Each structure stands twice: as structure tokens, then as C-alpha cells.
Amino acid sequence: MSPAPQRTAAAERELVAAAVAAAARRLAGSQDDAQVRAVLYDEGLAWVDFPAGWGGLGVSAGLRAFAAEALAAAGVPVPDPHANAIGMGMAAPTIVEYGTDEQKALLARIYTLETIFCQLFSEPGAGSDLAAVATRAVRSGDEWTVNGQKVWTSGAQNADMAILVARTDPTVPKHRGLSYFLIDMHQPGVETRGLRQITGESEFNEVFLTDARVPDAMRLGPEGAGWQVANTTLNSERVSIGGGAAREAGMIGVVAAAWRAHPEYRSPAARAELMDLWIESEVARLAGELQRQQAAAGRPGPEGSGAKISFARNAQALSALDVRMRGAAGLRYDDWADRRPEHYSMTGRNPVYRYLRAKGNSIEGGTTEIIRNIIAERVLGLPGEHRVDKDIPFEDLPR
Amino acid sequence: MTTTDLLPDADEEALRQAVRALLADHCDAPTALSAFAQPRPDFAALRAALLADMGLGELLAGPGGRDPAGAASAAPAEPEPGPALAGAAAHELGRAVAPVPFLTFAVAMAAVGALGADELVERLAGGAVGIVAAPFDSADLAVTTVEASGSASTVSVTGTITAVPDAQAADVLVVPARCGEDFVLVAVEAAAARIEGFPGLDETRPLADVSFDGAAGAVLGTGDAAGEACEAARLLGLALLACECAGLAERVLEIGLDYIRQRRQFGRTLGSFQALKHRAADAWIAVMQLRAAALAAVRSLSAAPAVPAGGEPGAGETEAGDRAADDPAAEHADAAIAVLTAAAYGKKVAVHVAEEMLQFHGGNGMTWEYPIHLYLKRAKADELLLGSREALERELATIIDIEE
Ligand SMILES: Cc1cc2nc3c(=O)[nH]c(=O)nc-3n(C[C@H](O)[C@H](O)[C@H](O)COP(=O)(O)OP(=O)(O)OC[C@H]3O[C@@H](n4cnc5c(N)ncnc54)[C@H](O)[C@@H]3O)c2cc1C
Numbered sequence: 001m002s003p004a005p006q007r008t009a010a011a012e013r014e015l016v017a018a019a020v021a022a023a024a025r026r027l028a029g030s031q032d033d034a035q036v037r038a039v040l041y042d043e044g045l046a047w048v049d050f051p052a053g054w055g056g057l058g059v060s061a062g063l064r065a066f067a068a069e070a071l072a073a074a075g076v077p078v079p080d081p082h083a084n085a086i087g088m089g090m091a092a093p094t095i096v097e098y099g100t101d102e103q104k105a106l107l108a109r110i111y112t113l114e115t116i117f118c119q120l121f122s123e124p125g126a127g128s129d130l131a132a133v134a135t136r137a138v139r140s141g142d143e144w145t146v147n148g149q150k151v152w153t154s155g156a157q158n159a160d161m162a163i164l165v166a167r168t169d170p171t172v173p174k175h176r177g178l179s180y181f182l183i184d185m186h187q188p189g190v191e192t193r194g195l196r197q198i199t200g201e202s203e204f205n206e207v208f209l210t211d212a213r214v215p216d217a218m219r220l221g222p223e224g225a226g227w228q229v230a231n232t233t234l235n236s237e238r239v240s241i242g243g244g245a246a247r248e249a250g251m252i253g254v255v256a257a258a259w260r261a262h263p264e265y266r267s268p269a270a271r272a273e274l275m276d277l278w279i280e281s282e283v284a285r286l287a288g289e290l291q292r293q294q295a296a297a298g299r300p301g302p303e304g305s306g307a308k309i310s311f312a313r314n315a316q317a318l319s320a321l322d323v324r325m326r327g328a329a330g331l332r333y334d335d336w337a338d339r340r341p342e343h344y345s346m347t348g349r350n351p352v353y354r355y356l357r358a359k360g361n362s363i364e365g366g367t368t369e370i371i372r373n374i375i376a377e378r379v380l381g382l383p384g385e386h387r388v389d390k391d392i393p394f395e396d397l398p399r
Numbered sequence: 400m401t402t403t404d405l406l407p408d409a410d411e412e413a414l415r416q417a418v419r420a421l422l423a424d425h426c427d428a429p430t431a432l433s434a435f436a437q438p439r440p441d442f443a444a445l446r447a448a449l450l451a452d453m454g455l456g457e458l459l460a461g462p463g464g465r466d467p468a469g470a471a472s473a474a475p476a477e478p479e480p481g482p483a484l485a486g487a488a489a490h491e492l493g494r495a496v497a498p499v500p501f502l503t504f505a506v507a508m509a510a511v512g513a514l515g516a517d518e519l520v521e522r523l524a525g526g527a528v529g530i531v532a533a534p535f536d537s538a539d540l541a542v543t544t545v546e547a548s549g550s551a552s553t554v555s556v557t558g559t560i561t562a563v564p565d566a567q568a569a570d571v572l573v574v575p576a577r578c579g580e581d582f583v584l585v586a587v588e589a590a591a592a593r594i595e596g597f598p599g600l601d602e603t604r605p606l607a608d609v610s611f612d613g614a615a616g617a618v619l620g621t622g623d624a625a626g627e628a629c630e631a632a633r634l635l636g637l638a639l640l641a642c643e644c645a646g647l648a649e650r651v652l653e654i655g656l657d658y659i660r661q662r663r664q665f666g667r668t669l670g671s672f673q674a675l676k677h678r679a680a681d682a683w684i685a686v687m688q689l690r691a692a693a694l695a696a697v698r699s700l701s702a703a704p705a706v707p708a709g710g711e712p713g714a715g716e717t718e719a720g721d722r723a724a725d726d727p728a729a730e731h732a733d734a735a736i737a738v739l740t741a742a743a744y745g746k747k748v749a750v751h752v753a754e755e756m757l758q759f760h761g762g763n764g765m766t767w768e769y770p771i772h773l774y775l776k777r778a779k780a781d782e783l784l785l786g787s788r789e790a791l792e793r794e795l796a797t798i799i800d801i802e803e
Binding site: 282 | 656660671676681
């Protein structure tokens with residue numbers, strides 16, 4: 001890939017504006033989601049920071065918000081950013097960075113929702129310590145055979161493909177023996193079983209891989225480079241989870257609305273707590289806004305890494321207050337049946353659901369503790385964690 | 400509410416650098432610490448270098464201060480750079496816990512400027528120090544026990560105000576007073592007041608009791624105009640306080656991080672212990688959020704120059720389609736939300752980070768020699784400046800409709 005030509009921020013905005021105008025012309029008022037997605041991909045408005053020809057315009061990532069605003073202003077429906085979240089937010093940025101042209105052809109399919117992705121990273125023995133994955137991939141000719149178990153896999157039941165981290169060389173230390181694959185979920189060697197959550201429903205799964213196949217052409221990045229490739233995915237994941245641009249967006253909006261509608265929920269102590277959380281939510285929003293503006297001006301900062309911690313803490317504290325302030329009415333639940341949600345919303349259903357679901361916010365996508373480690377080491381320059389297993393071949397580690 | 404452009408512009412950046420360079424030369428930690436010496440130095444040279452020579456006084460006068468009628472009738476309203484620039488300076492002064500009455504001076508300048516008292520504005524812009532004679536923790540500058548009597552333009556004032564910040568540095572006191580049924584703002588020469596300093600928690604922003612016994616004063620404004628001037632001044636003060644807290648917290652975090660990067664115990668640097676790393680990461684998140692909130696606060700005032708009563712805001716639609724253009728009350732509420740949010744958060748974060756960094760220093764954190772206590776003392780006192788955090792949160796709650 002040749003380096004993108006340096007453009008001024010104004011020139012980048014013009015490029016985006018021109019693409020938006022072209023898309024609006026071609027769509028001529030159509031609200032059809034599939035058609036809108038196809039045209040937006042074609043005009044480089046799927047991920048504006050991706051290269052031209054691959055769903056983008058090669059401009060800075062900070063202009064994503066600008067593009068969304070411009071589309072809305074031009075009357076083009078902005079596609080739901082939560083659809084195919086793992087494909088859009090994790091697989092795509094990794095594929096665009098490491099992919100062959102054949103692999104990059106998936107980008108259009110991801111954006112148009114033809115190929116839904118899930119994430120086969122975590123295992124019973126490898127969560128925070130992702131480099132400890134034990135699922136084995138063994139090569140024979142142009143194909144890999146995969147055996148192992150993954151767990152907590154969100155949306156596997158609806159996925160067409162998965163991003164997969166597997167061990168390809170157990171004789172070297174754990175970070176060096178991994179490879180990254182794009183695996184077909186529709187095959188006999190892949191068995192998906194719902195895994196029930198504390199909310200009652202089965203949003204995530206266990207996935208058993210028994211002689212599952214992946215062509216070598218679907219290995220993303222070099223053999224043995226799975227750790228580096230996976231880090232691209234994880235960094236994108238952490239960025240895509242935090243943030244939200246409008247004041248009172250997210251959990252604070254839900255709880256503030258309940259407070260306003262129900263004088264009977266109010267007490268001085270609860271109000272002090274709610275105000276503290278209102279302010280915490282607002283400053284987190286402003287920090288996200290500053291970060292976006294810095295990125296748009298070509299000066300990305302490390303501020304984004306804190307966003308997920310604040311998001312999780314605020315969502316948990318607010319949803320906890322919401323249950324408590326309602327008194328016994330706050331305990332009412334709708335349904336403990338083991339459901340398979342097609343769509344879910346962290347701010348949906350009822351206070352009990354929101355309280356329970358928010359508990360996952362500080363675990364999924366990297367725990368709060370792990371992100372604190374990352375901030376301390378990469379942003380603040382403090383020494384790394386003590387790692388006893390760093391130089392020992394994976395097969396010799398006690399497990 | 401519209402999306403504010405939060406990024407500091409080139410002028411703010413240049414001023415920030417200039418203030419930082421000046422403080423590096425003239426206001427190191429031992430200088431700040433000398434504020435606790437007996438007798439206390441008056442820091443007149445440092446004050447003159449910042450307010451007069453560098454032009455921070457002039458800057459605060461602003462176009463609105465100089466010519467409120469003109470500012471109010473110009474359409475559409477130009478963003479006023481004063482608050483954002485003052486915020487950049489306040490951030491640096493907070494980093495250095497500088498014993499300079501910048502914030503308190505800015506509050507007085509804003510009140511005087513809002514009333515169009517040109518002569519006094521000129522004098523203050525030229526280096527004279529003005530301070531509002533109100534208690535340190537006053538959440539409403541128009542609440543007063545001072546009595547004034549006399550004609551429409553000249554009065555004599557009597558009364559006592561306790562714990563006024565920076566009063567001893569004042570050349571002129573701006574005194575909120577009651578004149579019969581009316582509220583008035585009066586300018587009194589500091590020489591005509593009795594100003595009794597007393598030791599306080601934070602000697603970098605020292606306290607004094609101020610009393611008047613029939614002192615002569617010039618009326619700057621009366622009634623609603625004077626009340627609105629007090630409110631504009633308070634909001635500016637709170638926005639600058641947020642900036643100061645952001646600078647303070649940013650710097651004390653740096654000091655704490657430097658310490659745990661170097662000090663070794665148990666054969667390791669302290670900074671390798673996760674218990675400290677996690678607290679450092681949390682402090683960093685808070686500091687970063689505070690900086691964003693403080694930038695939003697000063698910008699909300701830049702976008703909304705305090706329009707005195709009767710002033711017509713610009714009729715034309717501005718580029719962003721500000722709803723402020725059609726609704727001055729909504730614009731004032733937006734500014735108040737931004738300022739109260741930032742100030743309440745700043746009061747919480749500055750003291751928290753200072754306390755954390757003191758703990759990071761172990762025994763050295765308890766010594767007079769290490770600068771941590773300067774930050775702690777300033778931050779702890781700042782919890783009360785221009786109203787307690789609780790008072791600000793109650794006020795904010797009313798605006799955003801989170802009623803009790
Ligand atoms: C709702 C939900 C959805 C998920 N979806 C997916 C998915 O789609 N795909 C997928 O691959 N995974 C998914 N996960 C798994 C998730 O990524 C892991 O649960 C997470 O990384 C933590 O790993 P673990 O559960 O093994 O916890 P552990 O790593 O065992 O951690 C347990 C506790 O110890 C702490 N801890 C661990 N290491 C350290 C350390 N070095 N320092 C300090 N503290 C530490 C952790 O912070 C945590 O509090 C999901 C999880 C949830 C809750």
C-alpha cells in the first residue's frame with residue numbers, strides 16, 4: 001500500500017463532503033438499508049479512514065463523526081453502527097491492516113451485512129491472558145485443521161465467520177506461537193452451544209472446534225504473528241465500545257428520565273449520587289469529544305484508552321442506583337426464560353436487566369484492571385507487569 | 400446545545416507557553432512555598448510581571464469589558480477570546496500553584512467590565528489589582544451584609560466581610576452592598592478599608608477579613624445590572640477555577656509519577672507495583688476528563704459573552720446554527736451547565752489527585768520540603784472557593800431538572 005498523500009484537514013473534509021453528495025445523488029431518497037449500505041461502501045463512506053477502493057477515502061479516522069453528520073444532513077439514513085458490531089468494529093480494521101486482496105474482499109460483505117462475524121478469542125484457560133490460548137491449528141498443505149474450545153463468544157449463533165486466534169507452534173514462548181484466522185462458522189467441525197448469562201438469556205456461547213477447517217488463504221498476517229494481529233483487533237474493540245456524542249446519551253439518560261418522571265423515587269442522598277454520576281457522565285462525554293477533535297485535527301492522543309473504564313464505571317453505578325431508588329418496584333423483572341436475543345440494548349428492558357448486563361461492561365473487551373495496566377505502562381510509562389512465563393515454551397508452561 | 404470546538408487555538412497555546420516560561424523563571428516551588436513564610440512576601444514583582452507586563456490584566460478587560468454597549472449590539476456576536484485565553488493562563492498558574500491573585504482579579508475585572516465602568520477597567524488593565532470583597536466560599540457574590548448610603552454615584556460603606564481571598568494584594572475593592580432596598584456594587588480604595596490577614600490552609604491564596612467604617616466609594620452599578628455583573632463574574636471565576644484545578648491536578652500527577660518511577664523498594668521501582676499503577680491510571684483518566692471539561696467551560700463563556708440586561712444577541716444564524724442565536728436564556732443555561740459541571744468536577748478531582756500523590760510519596764509526602772503539600776493545600780481550599788461542590792451541584796441540578 002503506498003502511503004496516503006498528505007492532505008490538509010480542510011481538503012479531507014471536502015473529500016468526505018463530495019462523497020456524501022455523490023451518495024445522496026445515487027440513492028435519490030432511497031431508505032432501503034441494503035441499498036444504502038452498498039452505495040456508502042462504494043463511495044468510501046463505510047469507514048472513511050480506510051483506503052480508497054476498500055470502503056474508505058483514506059482520510060483521518062476523526063472524520064467518521066463528520067461523515068455521519070454530513071450523511072444525516074443530506075437525508076441519507078446512517079446505517080445502524082451496532083449491526084455486525086464485531087465485523088465492523090474488530091474484523092474490518094484488522095483485515096484492512098493485514099489482509100490480502102482476497103481477504104479484503106470481505107470488507108464489502110461485512111459492511112453490507114452479508115457476512116456476520118463473531119470473535120473466537122477467549123478460552124476457559126485464556127481470558128485476560130489471551131496469549132495462553134490452547135486451541136491448536138495444524139497445517140497440512142493449503143489447509144489448517146483446528147481443535148479446541150472457545151467460550152463467552154457473543155453472537156456465535158448468528159455468525160457466518162469468525163476471527164480466530166489459535167496456537168500454531170507450541171514449542172516457542174506463548175506470544176510467538178499464535179496465528180490469526182478468518183474461519184467459516186458454517187461447517188460440521190464448529191459446534192455452537194448457548195451459554196446462559198446472569199440475565200437469564202444466552203447472549204454468548206461456548207464454541208467447540210473439532211477438526212474444523214480453514215484454508216491457508218484465510219490466515220490473516222504471517223504465521224506466528226497472531227499476537228500482534230490480535231492486538232490490532234483488541235485496540236479497535238476498546239475504541240469502538242466507549243463514547244457517544246450527545247449529552248445524556250446512554251445510561252445517564254435512562255436514569256435521569258426515570259428521576260424526572262417519578263417524584264416518588266427522589267431522596268436527597270439519591271440526588272447527590274445521581275448528580276455526581278451526571279457530572280461523571282458529562283465529563284466522560286467531553287473527554288471523548290476532545291479526543292475525536294484531536295484525531296480529526298491529525299493529533300490523535302491516548303485519551304481514548306480511558307473511555308471504556310469510565311463508560312463501564314458510570315453504567316454500573318447508574319444502573320445500580322436505578323434499581324435502588326425505585327424501591328421494591330425496582331426489583332420487577334420481565335422474564336427469566338433462556339432467550340436468544342437477536343438484538344440487545346444495554347439501556348433496554350428494565351432496571352434489573354440493565355444492572356445485571358452492565359456488570360459485563362468491565363469484563364468484556366478487556367477488563368478494567370487490564371486496561372489500567374495498559375494505561376499505566378503505555379501512556380504513563382510505568383514498568384511492565386512481572387511476567388514469569390514470557391520466555392518459556394508454551395508446551396512447558398504449567399497449566 | 401451544540402458541539403463546541405474544544406481544541407485550544409494557536410493564541411491560547413502561545414499564551415500558555417509564555418506563562419509557563421515566565422513561571423519557570425520566576426515561580427518555582429520554593430517561591431510558592433515562601434508564601435507560608437513569616438512575614439509573607441507580597442510577590443509584587445511576580446504579580447506585575449504577569450498582570451501588567453504580560454498583559455493578562457488587559458486581556459481580561461476584553462472588548463465586552465471595554466465597550467459593553469458595542470459588544471451587545473454587534474450582530475452576530477463574535478466569539479470573545481478572553482475567557483479561553485484566561486483559561487490557558489489559569490491552567491499554567493494552577494500547575495505552578497502560583498501565589499498570584501489572577502483568578503480573584505479576573506472575577507473583579509469581569510464584574511467591573513460588565514458594568515461598563517471604563518475608567519476603572521483602564522486602571523485595572525494597567526496593573527492595579529481589583530478584588531471583589533466577598534467571602535472565599537461565596538456561591539452568590541450579591542449576598543452581602545455591607546451597608547451603603549449616599550447619593551446615586553457616591554456612597555459611604557460600612558460592614559465586615561470575613562475570609563476574602565487575596566484582599567491584601569488589592570489596590571481597589573469591588574464591594575457588593577445594600578443601599579436601602581437596592582443592591583449596589585461599589586468601588587472602594589483598599590487604603591480606605593481595614594484589611595486583616597490571618598493564617599489559612601492555603602497561603603498561596605491568602606485570606607483576610609475586610610471591614611469598612613464609613614469608607615468612601617464610587618457606585619459602579621445598581622439593581623439587576625449589578626446582580627448580573629456579579630453572576631457573570633462568578634461564572635468566569637468558576638470556569639477559571641476549573642482550569643486552575645486541571646493544571647494543578649495535571650502537575651501533581653506528573654510529580655507523583657516521577658517519584659514512583661525513581662524510588663525503589665523491595666528491589667523494584669515503586670511504579671511497578673500494580674496497586675500504585677492502577678491508582679495512577681485512574682488519576683490520569685480523571686485529569687484528562689477534567690481538562691476537557693475545563694476547556695468546554697471557558698469556551699461556553701467565549702461563545703456567550705455575558706450580555707448585560709437589554710442587550711440583543713445577534714440575530715443572524717451562526718455557522719453551527721447555535722440555538723443561542725434565538726434564545727439567550729438557553730445560551731446562558733448552556734454556559735452555566737458547562738461551567739458548573741467543570742467546576743464541581745475540578746473541585747473533586749484536584750483534591751483527590753493531590754491526596755493520592757501525597758500517599759505515593761510515603762514519608763516524603765509529609766515533609767515541608769517536598770512540594771506535594773502546596774498542591775494539597777490549594778486543592779483542599781479550592782473545594783470551597785466560589786461555593787462548595789455540593790452548592791454547585793445543587794445549582795446544576797435545578798438547571799438540568801434533577802430536582803430533589
Ligand atoms: C458479556 C461478555 C461478552 C464477551 N464476548 C466475547 C466474545 O465475543 N469473544 C471473546 O473472545 N471473548 C468474549 N468475552 C470474554 C472476555 O474477553 C473475557 O471474559 C475477559 O477478557 C476476561 O477474561 P476471563 O474471563 O478469563 O477473566 P480472568 O482473566 O480470569 O480475570 C479474572 C479477574 O482477574 C483480573 N485479572 C486478570 N489478570 C490480571 C492482571 N494481570 N492484573 C490484574 N488483574 C487481573 C481481571 O481483571 C478479572 O477481574 C466476553 C465476556 C463477556 C462478559
